Amino acid sequence: MVVIRQDLATRDWTIFSTERSKRPKDFRHEEGKLGSKGKCKDEYVESCPFCKGNEHMTPRELFSIREDGEWLVRVVLNKYPALEIKNFCGPVTRHIKGPYLSMDGIGSHEVIIESPRHNDDLATMDRRNLENVLLTYWHRSVDLSKNEDYQLIIIFRNHGIEAGTSLEHPHSQLIATPFVPGYVRNKLYESQRYFDNFGRCPYCDMIDYELKDRERLVYEDEKYVAFTPYASVVPYNILVLPKKHQANFVEASEEEIRDLASVFKVVLAKLYYLLDNPDYNYVIDSSPTDKSGERHYHWHIEILPRLTTRAGFEIGSGVTINFIFPEDCARHLREVKV
Numbered sequence: 001m002v003v004i005r006q007d008l009a010t011r012d013w014t015i016f017s018t019e020r021s022k023r024p025k026d027f028r029h030e031e032g033k034l035g036s037k038g039k040c041k042d043e044y045v046e047s048c049p050f051c052k053g054n055e056h057m058t059p060r061e062l063f064s065i066r067e068d069g070e071w072l073v074r075v076v077l078n079k080y081p082a083l084e085i086k087n088f089c090g091p092v093t094r095h096i097k098g099p100y101l102s103m104d105g106i107g108s109h110e111v112i113i114e115s116p117r118h119n120d121d122l123a124t125m126d127r128r129n130l131e132n133v134l135l136t137y138w139h140r141s142v143d144l145s146k147n148e149d150y151q152l153i154i155i156f157r158n159h160g161i162e163a164g165t166s167l168e169h170p171h172s173q174l175i176a177t178p179f180v181p182g183y184v185r186n187k188l189y190e191s192q193r194y195f196d197n198f199g200r201c202p203y204c205d206m207i208d209y210e211l212k213d214r215e216r217l218v219y220e221d222e223k224y225v226a227f228t229p230y231a232s233v234v235p236y237n238i239l240v241l242p243k244k245h246q247a248n249f250v251e252a253s254e255e256e257i258r259d260l261a262s263v264f265k266v267v268l269a270k271l272y273y274l275l276d277n278p279d280y281n282y283v284i285d286s287s288p289t290d291k292s293g294e295r296h297y298h299w300h301i302e303i304l305p306r307l308t309t310r311a312g313f314e315i316g317s318g319v320t321i322n323f324i325f326p327e328d329c330a331r332h333l334r335e336v337k338v
């Protein structure tokens with residue numbers, strides 16, 4: 001059973017999904033099968049539900065990209081979902097008990113299996129594979145955006161144990177939620193306030209400045225730019241943005257998504273070689289589904305390497321302490337030839 005409860009004082013939502021505690025962990029491998037970073041170097045692992053040949057081990061397939069009958073990227077429902085697909089008609093139900101508000105834990109929690117091969121890595125796979133992964137994100141976003149139950153679609157990747165992944169096979173995830181979290185609302189509110197003050201999208205202004213200044217620039221091409229943000233929250237924090245203003249990821253055309261693969265590949269490879277395949281999270285940060293076309297928000301991919309741990313001060317204040325300036329991170333990243 002999944003339920004979403006709201007804190008009375010902060011209005012923050014918490015999802016309670018008890019099934020998830022049964023999730024398997026597959027990081028314990030037999031000796032002799034590990035690569036240099038303690039990861040499995042085999043292309044096929046018998047017990048892995050995401051490996052080619054083990055398709056029967058996953059829940060229902062929702063989408064795939066295929067070539068000559070073989071799948072290259074597959075999307076399946078998460079076996080241990082944080083939110084569940086609705087099995088009734090009508091809107092998502094809200095409940096009030098005493099002073100407290102909760103709602104049904106409705107949503108879509110999907111796994112994007114990025115390769116049929118267990119030992120593939122997003123940072124080193126060829127450009128076409130990466131293009132297919134990004135196209136899959138886009139196709140699923142376009143599809144889910146049409147569902148009125150969902151307000152926000154979050155696509156994310158947890159790479160490595162420090163980043164919270166439970167299965168080693170290369171995969172990312174998507175969760176569509178029936179509400180917009182306060183954290184996201186606050187970002188939208190602040191960017192709208194910036195728009196009120198200056199009549200411009202804050203992300204477009206950042207892009208203009210970073211392209212002129214170039215101190216924090218990591219990489220750019222005709223359509224996309226990657227830089228380390230001025231107030232980076234962690235070392236090697238990177239944003240990848242379209243140069244053209246687009247509030248929601250689904251506003252990008254199929255061709256623009258294909259082009260995103262070039263910049264994204266360079267950025268991931270630079271991180272991989274500079275920091276020796278670091279653990280990281282990335283998130284596609286996009287406007288809520290009904291805010292597509294807004295002039296003050298601008299979708300982007302945020303990459304957060306896991307080189308530090310959030311401690312008491314960060315949790316208590318929401319303020320992070322960073323130990324390296326983004327200008328230095330950008331310079332180191334620019335120096336890595338990929």
Ligand SMILES: [Zn+2]
Pocket residue numbers: 044045048049050051052117118169
């Ligand atoms: Zn596998």
Ligand SMILES: [Zn+2]
Pocket residue numbers: 201202203204205244245246295296297298
């Ligand atoms: Zn913009």
